[in-house]
Amino acid sequence: MAGRGKSAGRPQRVTLHDLADHAGVSRATVSLVLRKSPLVAAKTREAVLESVRALGYVYNRGAANLRTQRSHTIGVSINEITNPYFTELTAAIQRAFLKHGRVVFIANSEEDPARQDDFIATMREYNADGLAICPSRGTSRETLRRLKKQGVACVLVSRDIGGSGLDYAGHANEAGMCEATEHLIGLGHRRIAMLGGNDLVSTGRERRGGYRKALGLHGIAIDEALVVEGEATRSFGAATVRRLLALKDPPTAAVCFNDVIAFGVMLGLRQVGREPGRDFAVIGYDDLAEAELWVPGLSTVRNDTRMLGETAAQLLLDRIENPDAPVRRVVLQPKFVIRESSGGQR
Amino acid sequence: MAGRGKSAGRPQRVTLHDLADHAGVSRATVSLVLRKSPLVAAKTREAVLESVRALGYVYNRGAANLRTQRSHTIGVSINEITNPYFTELTAAIQRAFLKHGRVVFIANSEEDPARQDDFIATMREYNADGLAICPSRGTSRETLRRLKKQGVACVLVSRDIGGSGLDYAGHANEAGMCEATEHLIGLGHRRIAMLGGNDLVSTGRERRGGYRKALGLHGIAIDEALVVEGEATRSFGAATVRRLLALKDPPTAAVCFNDVIAFGVMLGLRQVGREPGRDFAVIGYDDLAEAELWVPGLSTVRNDTRMLGETAAQLLLDRIENPDAPVRRVVLQPKFVIRESSGGQR
DNA sequence: CTTATAATTTAGATCGTTCTAAATTTTGGT
DNA sequence: ACCAAAATTTAGAACGATCTAAATTATAAG
Structure with a gap:
């Protein structure tokens, strides 16, 4: 029966x-x-x-979606989910969309544009209402322009791709890094290294730009040997600071592309018997929960991750609602947090 | 046209x-x-x-799924994605399914059984082929039995729920923690604390059980004041070790439920001027990438996360293939890694 | 040139929902 | 009791794919 x-x-x-x-x-x-x-x-x-x-x-939601041509589904592509900043951001984005009754599909592209493209294609095949993308390194402008042209609702989060023509939500990286660097200059440092990031990603360009800008503002020449590109890992931070300390005119301080690298720098200093905050000043970027707990506490630039997630969600939902509205860019101001790792007056 | x-x-x-x-x-x-x-x-x-x-x-994959009654989609529910162990595990599970041509839906339940249930319901509505679940704390056996009875292919990962009747892939936690504790006993420690975990989650029960077993094997009475339940966070580790050191008969060593807590313990020791590995022995659990970089390096029990992800994926795919096969449980052996944080002979 | 067989192609039903437009029932005022 | 208006219910056609079973076309053997 x-x-x-x-x-x-x-x-x-x-x-x-x-x-x-x-x-x-x-x-x-x-x-x-x-x-x-x-x-x-x-x-x-x-x-x-x-x-x-x-x-x-x-x-059967699939059957309903077929009929209504709407899926209430959002695809979220994250460039590297094992990086704690992006883990937090992902959680924030998910929470924000959930609050608006959307189902969220998360994928980790692991900085591989091909995997990112696969995911985007899959999401389109599932008729996702929209996409939130933290573009992986090397994402081409053309890929994104094509998405826009094909009428896919899309928002870029955290990392910008110039000329994509998409909505964007991010942080004011140049200003944040400039302030951090000026803080070190104010403490008397002149040989300041910049560790991590690269010019292939907007956050890298902006933060490295902020560093250069600060030095320029105070008439300090840039020594390219102290500007080191690199992965956002602890081991990069540790290895690099050890190498820089071995130079004949070593730096006395470092600003880092993010907190993870800064933690690595502090570990690396200890590995060679130097005490961060006393023998060498360190500043990070992101203010992960861990930053406050370290001894010494890590001076860093705080990004409001939850706010970024909500902003991105709102931009995307608005875009879905109104596909032809003008493009919007929201840039959140960071907050510089001084703790002990940047040291006192020297 | x-x-x-x-x-x-x-x-x-x-x-x-x-x-x-x-x-x-x-x-x-x-x-x-x-x-x-x-x-x-x-x-x-x-x-x-x-x-x-x-x-x-x-x-249009949705239309195809409707017709074929198969979605090639897997739902993965993670109890807390901001915990780096689970971040790594999630990435491993995703990779494993991707390799088998499945699309993976990830959700972060944040230890909330209600959110987990929501996600499971949603995945069923989307006609997912199967579910991989790291059950959030408090997940009831009945919920899972009902899933099984309703013919949903399901595998539990990392955390077991007794009597669920589902396939399970996990690590041998009792053995791992027992070995770690015995190592400390061998070094002469008698006052050993056990930090983190709780009896609401199988991994907690098993690891805490391993600790108790080791003490029992060597005729050491268990001081319940040294066995502290707690969150898997750095701040819990830091605060707790500071508190225990203030006891009149303080511990000389601690085994931790996981590496994150152990990092917290090392930070907490520094906050009160003690040096981990020299003044106090610390052992973690998981062997996160970071463990090796610390100064001192963290002694810990290594879980092969990638292997666990692959095992879970295989169990689930087999289950989807053959719904009536007998239930399987795969338990992977961990490896104890000795570094400096556990100290030498005292 | 048949004819049997193999290789391609296809019409039409179907999956489980929602939508449209119309049919039916209920309600309330006289 | 009657009728208009409001409230409720419904038949049947979508949505965009796949499947079944059969039709068509090409190939080879006699």
Whole structure:
């Protein structure tokens, strides 16, 4: 009596049709009940809901999406989820969309544009309403312009790709790094290294630009030997600071592309018997939860990750709502946090 | 000429129908081409693929799933993605499924069984082929049994829920923690604290059990004041070790539920002027990338995360293939790694 | 040139929902 | 009791793919 299909084999999925039969109404009415339409009479609604319970019905969202041409699904592509900054950002983005009743699909592109492209293609095949992208290194402007041209709602988060023509939510990286660097200059440092980041990614360009700008403002010549590109890992920070300390005119301080590198620098200093904050000044970027706990506490530039997630979500939802609105760019101001790792007056 | 529908409004999606018209064949043939069927003649295939390019066709996976009753989609529910162990595990699981051509849906339940249930419900609504679950704290056995009874393919990863009747892939936590604790005992420690974990989660029960077992094996009485439940955070580790050191008979060593807590312990020791590895022995659990870099290097129990991800994926894929096979449990052996934080002979 | 066989192609039903437009029932005023 | 208006319910056609079973075309053997 239950399950229409063949009596042999797998249990058939319970459908609207089954519910309709069971409750003695039409498919259309059942559909209205499930969508909480006010059109249907209270008594009918009760009967249908009772059938739902009785048959153990599971709504088929895929079928509904096919019909409505809307999926309420958002794809989120993250360049490197094992980086704690992006882990926090991902959680923030997810929370923000969840609050707006969207289902979120997360993928980790691991800095590989091909994987990112695959994911974007898959999400389009699933008819996602929109995409939030932290573009992996090397993402081409053309890829993104094509998305825009094809009418895919899209927002770039954290990292910008110039000329993509997409909405963007990010932080004011140049200003943040400039302030951090000027702080060190104010403490008397002249040989300041800049560790991590690169010019292939906007955040790298901007933070490295902020560093250069600060030195320029105070008439300090830039020694390219102290500007080191690198991965956002602790081991890069540790190895690099050890190498720089071995130079004949070593730096006395370092600003880092992010906190993870700064933690590495502090570990590296200890490995060679130097104490961060006393023998060498260190500044990070992001203000991860861990920064405050270190001994010495890490001076760093705080990005409001949760706010960025919410901003990105709002931009994307607006874009979905109104595909032809003018492009928007929101840049959040960071906050420089002074702790002990940058040392006192020297 | 392009796009069948109304000439006004949004661009219509290109469908198999459009491709068929454009290429002068039937819908069925186009479908065969897209699915790389060998049945179709080379010349026809070329023509269709040319139409795909010409019209900018995007495959509609939702429609296909509706028809085939298979989604090639896997839902992965993670209890806390900001914990780096789970971040790594998530990445490993994703990679493993990707290798098998599955699309992976990731959600962060943040230790909230309600969010986990929501996600599971959503995945069922999307007709996911299977679920990989790192159950959040407080997940009930009944929830999981119901899933099994309803024929949902499911594998538990890392954390076990007794009596769920589901496949499980995890690590031998008791053995790992027992070995670590015995190492400290061998070095002469008698007052050994156990920090973090709790009995609400299998990994906590097992690791704490391993600690108790080791003490028992060597006739050391357990001082419950030294066994502290807690969150897997650095701040818990730091605060707790400071508190324990203030006891009148303080511990001389600590084994930690995981590396993150152990890092916190090392930071906490420094905050009160003690040097980990020299003044106090510390052992972690997980062997995160960071463990090796610390000064002193963190002694810890290594879990092979990538292997766990692959194992879980294989169990789930087998289960999907063969729903009625007997339940399997795979437990991977960890490896104890000795570095400097556990100190030498005292 | 048949004819049997193999290789291709296809019409039409189907998956489980929602939508449109119309049919039916209920309600309330006279 | 009647009728208009409001409230509720519904049949049947979508959505965009795949499947089944059969039709068509090409190839080879006699």
